[in-house]
Amino acid sequence: MTATGSGHSCTCAAHRALDPIGTDHRPGGADRILDPWEVRADFPILRRTVGGGLPLRYLDSAATSQKPDSVLDAESDYYRLHNATVHRSFHELAREATDLLERSRARIAAFVGAGPEEIVLTKNASEALNLVAYGLMNAPHARRDLRSLAIGPGDSVVVTEMEHHSNLMPWQQLCQHTGATLRWLTITPDGRLDLDRLDEIVDETTRVFAFTHQSNVYGTVNPVARLVRRARAVGALTVLDACQSVPHLPVDVAALGVDFLAFSGHKMCGPTGIGVLWGRPDRLAALPPFLTGGEMNDTVAMDHATFADPPHRFEAGTPVVAQTVALAAACAYLDGLGRRRIADHGERLTARALDALNAIEGVRIVGPGDTTDRGPALSFAVSGHHPEEVGEHLDARGIAIRVGHLCARPACLRFGLPATTRASFYAYTTEEDVDAFTRAIAELAEPSAYPGAALSGPAAAVPEATVPAATVPAGSGDGRPARGGGPGAAGGRDETAAFLDRVFADAATAATGLSVSLGDRLGLYRAMAGAGPLTAAALAARTGTQELYVREWLHTQVGAGYVRAVPLDGSGTGDESGAGRGYELPAAHAPVLADPDAPAAGVGIFASLRTLYGVEDRLAECFRRGGGIDWGEYPPQMFRSVARFFRPAYRANITQKWIPALDGVETRLAEGAKVADVGCGVGYSTLLMAKAYPRSVFHGYDTHRESIDRARIIAEERELDDRARFDTVPAAELARSGRGFDLVTLFNCLHDMGDPLAALKGAREAIGPDGTVMLVEPNAEADPTANDHPVGRLFMALSTALCLPAAAAQNGPLALGNHAGEATLRRLAREAGFTRWRRAAETPRSAVYELRA
Structure with missing residues (x-):
């Protein structure tokens, strides 16, 4: 049952979003320049502070936008006042919910110049793009009237080098399953599509041409009309990823002329959990379903079923009702602001940011250097600084940006960057936000203006x-x-x-x-x-x-x-x-x-102390009742700050001093060895070694899943994932992950373990016949009176507040504390089966021990 009107009169936010479409309802009308300060008043999250009181400067809208009150209220009002199953039950709430769903579908369709029957509701844009790809994959095996779009050997699918993974991987899968060939257009040095070979690559074998409207990495707005003309000339379907364009530009599907178009709700002031696939009616009618089940069928028997007409053919199961209502509210909100005004505002901010960044020595813009055919997503690199360091620098100033390969790794690698840094703007971004961002980059990158940025x-x-x-x-x-x-x-x-x-x-x-x-x-x-x-x-x-x-x-x-x-x-x-x-x-x-x-x-240690003060109440309970505080219970800031504390010493010493101090180990690493880095955390120590010794293979192990996940990302971004692998394995079980290691390292982690003896036994079992264990521990003494100097006092204080609780949380038989001293460590090594012990090197903070069987 599809309702076209419930007869219910309601003035809640969910219904207000469905008022007739108009232009700007604010004073001054559509011709008035958009005022971001006025817009910001609609977004409650932008009133909060971060980092202990800094104003939030949110420059990550290309990843996900913030939500205005009208959107939040629409979704909340649906659940509070109208929640029911749609298209099925016969009662007033169900009629209201169905009416809201279908009217919201029509509102979303109107936002892109479409009819409601052309709009398929999905859980995100990735699903929308997969729906097309897997529908085409199913076509050869579908009923006779749904085989016209079948693809097979001899056919080709064309994408571009700038695609988001969501518009690349589905087509890779399609080609792998059907035998078709995947081709792609490359990118010019200024971040635009290289169209010199367009006619050669998109040829008579091409069945699908999938490309992005606006790049999420470069901000480039591609020449859709030219690309569509070429696809039509050879009879190819066109699939447009419009995730970055729909939020920022007036988009009309009829004017674009593509066959399919996908966008997501959460990038356009809407909720998470909803995407949209628009399709030409004849193309949707010819496409087999991707998922089957409830609601998408006409009739079902035990041995066969028939499918419903689009769009319901592609909406198996309970649809995303509340999210659809909220997305309709987002469409109404953006129409109220005026999409041309949003686009003009983004262009002004992008020009301002480009001018500032282009003036900073050491900053490299990835993509177009001006605002011609360019959206408000701006990727860049800072010479001498990994994107993660840039992100940390900005985050410390309350500036939220995106770092990494941006789910478009080939687009980054095209410019020799395994990862990049991106700032992106929206209607609520102010000139002050942009200026704070560019000033922070100048401070990091430009020694002449900010001498502390690089020391020599x-x-x-x-x-x-x-x-x-x-x-x-x-x-x-x-x-x-x-x-x-x-x-x-x-x-x-x-x-x-x-x-x-x-x-x-x-x-x-x-x-x-x-x-x-x-x-x-x-x-x-x-x-x-x-x-x-x-x-x-x-x-x-x-x-x-x-x-x-x-x-x-x-x-x-x-x-x-x-x-x-x-x-x-x-x-x-x-x-x-x-x-x-x-x-x-x-x-x-x-x-x-x-x-x-x-x-x-x-x-860097002070960021850790800030976090430690926050767990004082928990620590007091540990004093009273026992137990501990597991590493996983701390906020992410703790892991970043601890890594920052150790990182300078590791960079200065691991490969330059500590490994060379071990007997014969550096030679083996240079020739090619197998290494286990136990307690690796986010992988800084592992990756330092992997970079220095490219012929060796390194395995990082830790029990903290979030740290391991982060280590994998960093390894990929630094292009070290071919020889640095990470997994969650307890130190005591190291041998089950592999034996015959030439080197096992434990950097400042043994004292954090509940059973350090079992950890050393695990290392002993895992090394090969001539293997070495390098144990690095704080250079502190068991006798507290010997630690009455600044470094010793710091270690003992951290032991009470951090190291001991971490070990105690593991319920092991022994919690060492970080100043157990060499005699205790040596005794444990002997009990674990090691026969040789040597202090190989030391610094004021660290003692390095060489252990052999």
């Missing part, structure tokens, strides 16, 4: 774990505080007063930690590095921050000894207002605070 020379060579002297309480003068609190240490005062000074010193350090974290997050240290004395106003201007706060931050840094106050006019250090006073980041401090890749980088 003596300042970059400061040894690992250098700590500014002013951060250490007064004491022995060698970087370690004086032991005890007797009269001598207190300068004649009583011990209580001396100890109170120590407590306040520690509290000052803890409070300063927040200031340090903010300085890192906002790029303040990087802007100061190598720049000489700066006023508070100059630093605020460089970093896009408020002078009032920057001045106070600088005072904190001076008090901590991280930054120096210097006179600018020879009159001392300036007056009370700060006039005549400058602030300078000492050259020796810059590698620690401003360069995340320097061997001495130390600022």
Whole structure:
């Protein structure tokens, strides 16, 4: 039963979205330039803050757009007031729900200039494209009247090199199952389709030509009319991926002239969980179904069935009713804004961003360099910085962008990039958002304007774990505080007063930690590095921050000894207002605070501490009741910050110092060896080794699934997945994943395991006859009095708050803590079956042990 009207009168948001289609309903009409600040008021998520109080600057709309109140209300009102099964039940709610579904279908159809019978509702655009491909795949075996579109050997399918995986992989599958040949158009250096061989590639054998309307990587808007003319000349079907164009451009299917068109709801202010396939009526009528089941049939007997007419033939099962209602509301909302105004706004923002990025040395635009036939998706690379690092840099400033291969890996590889970085704009994006984004990229990429972005020379060579002297309480003068609190240490005062000074010193350090974290997050240290004395106003201007706060931050840094106050006019250090006073980041401090890749980088630890304070209540319960806090219970920020803490030391030491210190191991790796990296986390250590030793094969293992998933992505993006593989395997079960490893590494993870003895036994069983285990652990002692220096104190504090709870959560027989000491580690190694033990190398933070059977 399909209702055309329920007779129900309702003014809920679900019904309001179905009002007659009009142009802009806002003051000024369709001719008025779109005001993104006015638009933003409709989007509740844009009123929130991120990163502890930063305004959200959302530049990831090409991945998914945000949702206005009218869309949220329409979906909510459907569930609250009208929810029922459609087309089937005979009661008032069912009639209302059916009426809403079909009227919403008509509203969506009108949005692209179509009729409702031409619109198939799917769960996303990927399903819509697969529906066409698998329908064609089923055609040779369908009933006689549905075989006209059959494809087989001798036929060809043509795509382009810029396709999203969703418009590439279905056609790969079609060709593999039918014997057809897959061909593709390549891309010019400026990110446009190379049409010089169009007539040669799209020839008389071509049965399908599938291409994107607007590239999700380059932003390129392709010449649909020319491509369709060529396809029609040879009798080929045309399938258009319009996921990026429908949200931003006025799209009319009749004017485009294609046979099929797919788009998704969540990229156009609509909900997730819905996609749309439009098809020419004659093409839909000739297409066999992709899925079968309820609702898509006419009659069903035990030995045969007949299919319903389109569009219901392609909507097996309960349709996406609530999502359809919400998508109709999104169509109404975008029509209200005016799609031409949305397109013009996107073009203005894209031009602004292109102008700024093209002026930054070291930034490479991937795709068209101007706004001609270009949408508001802008991919780029920053010289010397992996996209993940760019993403972290922007995320720390509240700027949300996309990094990776963007589900279009061939399009990235075309420009020699396994991954890229993309910013994308929409109706709610402001010029301030774009300026904050480009300013942050300049800060990262342009040493001349932001000297801290790249360090070289003596300042970059400061040894690992250098700590500014002013951060250490007064004491022995060698970087370690004086032991005890007797009269001598207190300068004649009583011990209580001396100890109170120590407590306040520690509290000052803890409070300063927040200031340090903010300085890192906002790029303040990087802007100061190598720049000489700066006023508070100059630093605020460089970093896009408020002078009032920057001045106070600088005072904190001076008090901590991280930054120096210097006179600018020879009159001392300036007056009370700060006039005549400058602030300078000492050259020796810059590698620690401003360069995340320097061997001495130390600022990354503060992001971990911020997360640890958030689990204080859980930790208190562990103290009272036992148990622990598993790694998987922490937010993703913890894994990124821990990786950042270890990464500089790993880059400086693993392949340059630690592996060469092992007996004969580097030679074996150079020739080709088999390596297991246990407790690999997100894979930084594994991938460093894989890059340095291309003839060897590396297996990264960890029990934290999210870290392993991330490691696989990074390996693929860095094109190391051919020799670096990752899996979730406990250390104790390493041997079941493989034996005969030439090298097993455990980087700062043994002490986090509930059963470190079982882990070492697993490593012992997994190595070959002449295999080696490299165990890297914190360079700390079991005796706490031997750790009363800054690095030792840091290790012991982290052991209480992080390492011990992680091990205890595994319910193992032994939780070591990170300062178990060499004697304990050596005893466990002996019990695990190792007969040889050697301290092969060390740094202030790390001790490297070589174990052999």
